[in-house]
Amino acid sequence: MVAFEAVTKRFGRAADEAQFTALDGVGLSVSRGAITGIIGRSGAGKSTLIRLVNGLEKATSGNVLVDGVEVGGLSETGLRDLRRQVGMIFQHFNLLSSRTAFDNVALPLEIAGLSREAIRQKVAPLLDLVGLGDKADRYPAELSGGQKQRVGIARALATSPKLLLSDEATSALDPETTHSILELLKRINAELGLTVLLITHEMEVVKTIATDVAVIDRGRIVEAGRTFDVFTLPKHETTRALLSSSLGVKLPEWVRSGLQPQPLPGGRVMVRLIFFGATAFQPLTARLVSEIGTGVNIMAGTIDEIAGEPFGSLVVSYSSDTAVIQRAEQFYTETGLTREVLGYVA
Incomplete structure (x- = not known):
């Protein structure tokens, strides 16, 4: 579904001594229908990696393929078409405070030019899917953090995407709410066959929801595979360090x-x-x-x-x-x- 082929991303001009390499020769495949987690320390390159998928950033070298399409070579029209197939949910929800839950979910459909009736037929089932059918007329200020994130998920699903990107979507939520959001994402993955690519620094999130995981350190993928395999027998020292406080036995x-x-x-x-x-x-x-x-x-x-x-x-x-x-x-x-x-x- 998604493939990174020798992807490097640098920020700054080539002649600038302060040029920063965020990603360095990344190779990674995300299987269709899987929930794949990207974990790493702050500044490891997680956010840059996920922003390459929907064209918010462009690779300095290498290829990023989404469903066989090379993202870096797309025109503006091509990028707009791609982004309809790639939904995204954010850490801080990114809802418009002046719009109701219904209208926040409807926004990408309005941009796509759908009629009000077509929008209604699309949005109402999505709000039901995320458990907010009775909150359609509520404004973000009237919703809890978990409810806001559910609105964000419904909005991300509005254009019937093939791929859902999650950028630290649960890090602003309490543990109980986080659990409910993860259960919702698992259900969406199972019922809709949606491929999910999520980045997080929370090992518990990956352990709970991800079928596959990749560990990124200083812009390089240092370990990848089935979540169970990587978590139970981590091979790289970075993976061991990330897991040390969340998995297995911690000796005094x-x-x-x-x-x-x-x-x-x-x-x-x-x-x-x-x-x-x-x-x-x-x-x-x-x-x-x-x-x-x-x-x-x-x-x-x-x-x-x-x-x-x-x-x-x-x-x-x-x-x-x-x-x-x-x-x-x-x-x-x-x-x-x-x-x-x-x-x-x-």
Whole structure:
């Protein structure tokens, strides 16, 4: 549905020493019908990336394709046609305060030249879809933050787009309202088959709604794939840092500060066990104890859900004796249990 091919975006003149590279050779594919999240720190290039999709910015080099059409080569007329196929919802709603909920949703249809009756037939079902059929005559000042965002979503859907862009759409909302908006986006994705591309710094948003995720750092995509795969076994240090406070087990500082990269004489190894798929519901911890002995200490654990799939994380420690570690490794191989060695302690 969307493809970024070696996309670079620079701001400033080429001869200007202060020229800034926002995106550097980005390659990424967004599958049709998927909900794809783009995560990264502030200034990583997330907003620039999404603005290239609807032509609000133009790539310095490379190609941005939407449904096979190269965005950078479009005329003004072509861009207008593209933007009818690409809806967008914003962090701060961007509603017109002087227009009712109905009229805010109707705005893109008025611009497109539809008759008032055609607009009514289009807008009323959209307000029903987002749960605001009874708020059609309310002004933005009379609506809550979540209701304003629902109006924004209905407006984004008014032109029957193929693609929905979300620019930090939930970051101004409280957790309960955020949950309701995410559930709405999931339902729209399922019922309308709409492709969704969202940028956010909130890991919980991606974990809840996104089927796929890409991690951007300093203008480069450093990791991408299924959300479950990336979140459960992050490979890049940026991904690990972003996820450290929102996923799995966070060890106390006094434990983490004592970890060493190499085994210590008479010491113990600290291991993170990851449970998902076939291992999610098996009593593997008890089997590990019986396999390597009773000296297994459980340090911390959590149960979570990522993109609708169960995920468990358990930190254990046991003797770093070579024979014990070999028995444990054989157990992991036989059972398919994923493990990550966190370090060694005295």
